Amino acid sequence: MSVGKKEYTLRCMRCLGGRITVFTGDSAARCSHCGQNWRISWVTPEVAKIRGRIIEGGRKDGASSHN
Amino acid sequence: MERLAIIDLSSEQVECKDIPENVQRMYLGGEGLNAYLLYNHLSPGVDPLSPENVLIFGAGLISGCDVSSSRFEVTSKSAEGEGGFGTSNSGGFWSAELKYAGFQHLLIKGKASRPTYLWIHDGEIEFRDASFLWGHDTYESLELILDDLGDQNVQVAMIGQAGENLVRFANIMHGLKRAAGRTGMGCIMGSKLLKAIVVRGKQGLKVNDPEKLLDIFTSHRSQIMSTKIYPVISRYGTLTIFCVQNQSGMISVKNNQFNYFEEAEGRLDDEIFEEQYKTKSLACYACPLRCSHRYRIRSGPYAGVWGEGPEFYMMAGFGPAVGNADWDCILAANTLINRYGLDVGSTSGYIAWLMELWQRGIIDDKDTGGLNLDWGNKETILTLIHQMAKNEGLGGMIGQKASRAAVVIGKDSARYLYTQRGMMHESPENTRASRATTLAAATSSRGSDHLKGRCALEFYAMPPEVLAKIYGKPIASDFRSWEGKAWMAVWTQHFTTVVDSLGYCKFATIWPGSTHNLNYKQFCETIKAVKGWDVTPEELMETGERIWNLERMFIERETGILREGDIPPSVYFTPQPLEPLKGEKIDRAEYEKRLDEYYEIRGWTREGAPTAGTLKRLKLDGEPSHLL
Numbered sequence: 001m002s003v004g005k006k007e008y009t010l011r012c013m014r015c016l017g018g019r020i021t022v023f024t025g026d027s028a029a030r031c032s033h034c035g036q037n038w039r040i041s042w043v044t045p046e047v048a049k050i051r052g053r054i055i056e057g058g059r060k061d062g063a064s065s066h067n
Numbered sequence: 068m069e070r071l072a073i074i075d076l077s078s079e080q081v082e083c084k085d086i087p088e089n090v091q092r093m094y095l096g097g098e099g100l101n102a103y104l105l106y107n108h109l110s111p112g113v114d115p116l117s118p119e120n121v122l123i124f125g126a127g128l129i130s131g132c133d134v135s136s137s138r139f140e141v142t143s144k145s146a147e148g149e150g151g152f153g154t155s156n157s158g159g160f161w162s163a164e165l166k167y168a169g170f171q172h173l174l175i176k177g178k179a180s181r182p183t184y185l186w187i188h189d190g191e192i193e194f195r196d197a198s199f200l201w202g203h204d205t206y207e208s209l210e211l212i213l214d215d216l217g218d219q220n221v222q223v224a225m226i227g228q229a230g231e232n233l234v235r236f237a238n239i240m241h242g243l244k245r246a247a248g249r250t251g252m253g254c255i256m257g258s259k260l261l262k263a264i265v266v267r268g269k270q271g272l273k274v275n276d277p278e279k280l281l282d283i284f285t286s287h288r289s290q291i292m293s294t295k296i297y298p299v300i301s302r303y304g305t306l307t308i309f310c311v312q313n314q315s316g317m318i319s320v321k322n323n324q325f326n327y328f329e330e331a332e333g334r335l336d337d338e339i340f341e342e343q344y345k346t347k348s349l350a351c352y353a354c355p356l357r358c359s360h361r362y363r364i365r366s367g368p369y370a371g372v373w374g375e376g377p378e379f380y381m382m383a384g385f386g387p388a389v390g391n392a393d394w395d396c397i398l399a400a401n402t403l404i405n406r407y408g409l410d411v412g413s414t415s416g417y418i419a420w421l422m423e424l425w426q427r428g429i430i431d432d433k434d435t436g437g438l439n440l441d442w443g444n445k446e447t448i449l450t451l452i453h454q455m456a457k458n459e460g461l462g463g464m465i466g467q468k469a470s471r472a473a474v475v476i477g478k479d480s481a482r483y484l485y486t487q488r489g490m491m492h493e494s495p496e497n498t499r500a501s502r503a504t505t506l507a508a509a510t511s512s513r514g515s516d517h518l519k520g521r522c523a524l525e526f527y528a529m530p531p532e533v534l535a536k537i538y539g540k541p542i543a544s545d546f547r548s549w550e551g552k553a554w555m556a557v558w559t560q561h562f563t564t565v566v567d568s569l570g571y572c573k574f575a576t577i578w579p580g581s582t583h584n585l586n587y588k589q590f591c592e593t594i595k596a597v598k599g600w601d602v603t604p605e606e607l608m609e610t611g612e613r614i615w616n617l618e619r620m621f622i623e624r625e626t627g628i629l630r631e632g633d634i635p636p637s638v639y640f641t642p643q644p645l646e647p648l649k650g651e652k653i654d655r656a657e658y659e660k661r662l663d664e665y666y667e668i669r670g671w672t673r674e675g676a677p678t679a680g681t682l683k684r685l686k687l688d689g690e691p692s693h694l695l
Contacts, residue, residue, distance in 0.1 A: 011527065011528070013310075013311060013314035013315045013647075014314065014315075014646075014647045015647065016315060016526070016528060016546070016647070017528040017544075017545075034647075041338060043298050043299050043302055043303075044298050047295065047298050047299065049299060049307070049310075050310060050314065051310065051336060051338060052310065052314070052331075052332050052333065052336060053314060053332065055329070055332065
């Protein structure tokens, strides 16, 4: 529930354009554009940031770009 | 009137000159006036490590006056790479103290007959024996100097053993972590047997309108502290960039083989650093950002190791770039790097290169002296740092040869070495998906330079109308688009050059992507209060362009490498392997087309040389003018 909580907007670091809305104290949020689920932390009670991704599938290594 | 001291280490003579106002208005101070002095005082074709090379220190024009303006620039003919334009920039307290001591610029020539340090205080310059400092690292040297002078408030710029041993990518260090890095300015200082420059002044600063300056200082401080980036930077410093770069797939992993480092999840981030290692925050002179840290490793094999920093570059360069996800190792490496006075980007870049050569079987344990170069091998990482600084073993060879090490190793080693203008590509950078940043970094004067090339506003998908308002021309919101990006690169290069000539920290300006931070308008306000000059943003932009072109003239004169030096490392033309930027690369033909556009905007030939008309427009057609 977002009642009484402040809203903060983050930029998705996966689709690099979509904006994610979080509310004070949220510890996770999903980008509605690309579906990436993120761990959220709070720098101050008013300022949030993405801390890292929540890995929901297996590891997705590609081939080295040097081949 | 600001003063220049010309210091001859060979004869131990000093000549002081007032800096004419017309020269200041054309080149400001810091980087700009350093470039002018280098072009005018260095004879063409001189070996960078010879006594004939000059080493120039310059405080910014307004260093010590405004908020977040305490940076200084060190400039010379480069020791790393092709002997081009060498320059580097550091924060701290040194530049303000130099001004209080009565000088804005120092031009050092010749070579001392014994290890020497300079003691500059209240208009006086003394040559002092530094034999007791030679062989000591920067932490030890700092303590010894404070004891020798009996003054805990002096500010010190110095070299560690890396500079003494002429490592091509040695830094000049200030305090415990501030570094004038890249292009081997510490190597040049070591070649002159100059261990340190110590400054202390009580002369104060003469400014045109002190009351107005105080108002401006207060206003600029509030402006910086009201931005969204402020609480993040003031708590985590540049470490916070790591998450952005890694999650966006713009980081170098294992020598640019990959662009996202999954091992970092839950192990390497700014908050873990704060929780487990950080002991305090630190700031440069008169800066509210306080983006630096002091840390201590509390347990494990490196328990008790302490130091200052680290920056994003350390975290990424000794993290993903070398396949390491261990904070302890990164911090132990950070302390070593700072004590020895080595450059982070080059040191980690060469270690990453060697590890890829090991991975591919191009070198084996006979080449490495028994070292195991598996990715993330912590002891090997630290051993190679020791070797580079002390000129021992495989690391020593790398430190002495730099990019020419590929000739020594031979086989297919050069294929995996990413350099520009002969200088190691900044190891953490893997921004090939962003067009303006790639172009601006690749065309920068020293080569591969994110401090001139990072067009941070490119990354934020900002509305076109906002970008047009800032840059004055249409710029595409998508960082993968080339539309308007040649102009964005030019604009950013001029802006960062003005910032480095005034002495501001880039993180107090709009450069890191905060549109509400200081911009040309605020710079003009400060210049008016400090110097009494009525300067417009347009005039400052042209000043940035003038300085940029003078640096290009130096590069043309000393190396002749123009267009071929403006090409990013070969790996930028190969596709990124991992999401979210999988498949992204720079198309070579498109890059060449955009380089043509960039040259056209600049008024340069297709080969990348300023035309006679451009030099005349910028009042550079009379250089070298020997006005100072």
